[in-house]
Amino acid sequence: MSSLYLDRKNLAVKLDGQALALYEDGVKRGTVPLHLLDRVVMRGNVQLESRVLGALSERNIGLLVLSGRNTEATAMLAARSHNDAARRLGQYRTSMDEALRVPLARWLVLVKVRAQQRLLREALAARADLRHPLSASLQTLNGIIGQLREDAFDVSLASLRGYEGAAAAAYFAGFVHLFPGSLNFAGRKKRPPPDPVNACLSLGYTLLHYDAVRACHTVGLDSMLGFYHDLSFGRESLACDLMEPLRPLMDRWVWQMFRERRLRAEHFSDDNGRCQMNKAGRQCFYAFYESHAGSARRLLRRYGHALAKRHLTAGGSDALVAKKR
Template structure:
């Protein structure tokens, strides 16, 4: 199963008899079996009919529309919903139970921080010149992991996650060349090439998490680690948290290997950093295996969580890696 990215203007998308057709000026460019596609991402102006949207949704193929020059506006067209409303009812009841919500928060934060630790530990091998700051960050993350394991209070766990993010990004930022001007995580708008690339990766991960929730019967808007708030799919945000460091590692590798370079990026009138078309073409092709792996894992965790909620027992899916730091 894969993701189809459309980033050329004036492309027409049709869906007939289980096959996706791509056309331009009436000429057939490509045909793809719908059975191989889980999601279509539209980055450029694309023509498709309401019949095509309905047919894609009916076959479980989601459509993600990225709008704005930075792709910061996102719209989702999801497939058929899950038919068991009991899952959402159980999800809401567990959201209101601090003990069970706290356990889920602990699993999520622990998994994320362990992966952050693993990325920085791996980076020491490639950047021995940064041995001291990377080692210090790893020690901080190890201490936070220990605290997370002993905590089940959601508010405290959110604070630990924030402390881990601060220590992690201070060290992570030092892995990049000074010419990239990356000083830490910033968004809306991203001020530098690394932040622009992270934002696009996180956006695609988020869209996959929304679809994973939908297919599993979870309410994407009601999370445990992320409190419900206007305009945010909090459960989708929960599901993607352990996989952010996977995106981070991929982004670092792209700049370290110079597959992405400063000259691949430009700026708009407001000073936001924009990824050029050549960079986007590379991004979509190279990111596909990472997104595929993360999407499958999030779908699996969403199904496990849905089953646990229906059992009404504290048997929560473990999103954490099996190896400990």
């Protein structure tokens, strides 16, 4: 199964039997059999025949629509949800009990910080010239990991978010040095992304978030109701939870794309302070993501199944955390 990326102007998609027919400026350019697809990603002004939505839903094919200007998600067709509503009942119970949420939240933050630590260690091995900033970041992360591993009785969601924020600040203080100064990457900035690295991180996190939403639906969990991220109108908080430990993996891929010069300065332009990736750059990014995303999608499904089967039942919270340690 594969993904279909539709990122062209004046493109129309129609249903042609058991395939999607692609038209550009009214001329048929080809067909893609539905049985080969797992998801469709569209960006910009793509016209979609209404019958296509039914066909995608019937075959459990996901759909992600990205805005043309900032590549944020504007619409999603996730996946057919699991039929066991008891899983969602367990999830709702958990969401109302901080004593059940905290062990999972601690595990999530610990796994994420460890992943940040691994990336910086790999970077230090490859970039001895950056020993000072990377070692300083690693020292801070080591201290935070030590605090997270202590069996403190007063740990709370608020304190865990404080640890995560401190870890993120230390991590990006080292991570920024992995990119040449010509890219003007000074730290994580979302809206709008002011430089090529942030533009790539934003697009990558959007794609990863959609895969997390699909993982939630597949195992029968409510993607809007998280255990670490609180309720927020319009936000898939559980999907945000599941993807947090995988953010450093996306960071590594972005670093690799620039390090191997798959992405270069000519793939980007400035639009009144907003950095935008051009069509050639997006094609490179999509291809790289699809060639590497299998491992991330498997992890997301594994996390989702573990939550549904081991945690979201009475008395099952410690099992998941103990297993992941």
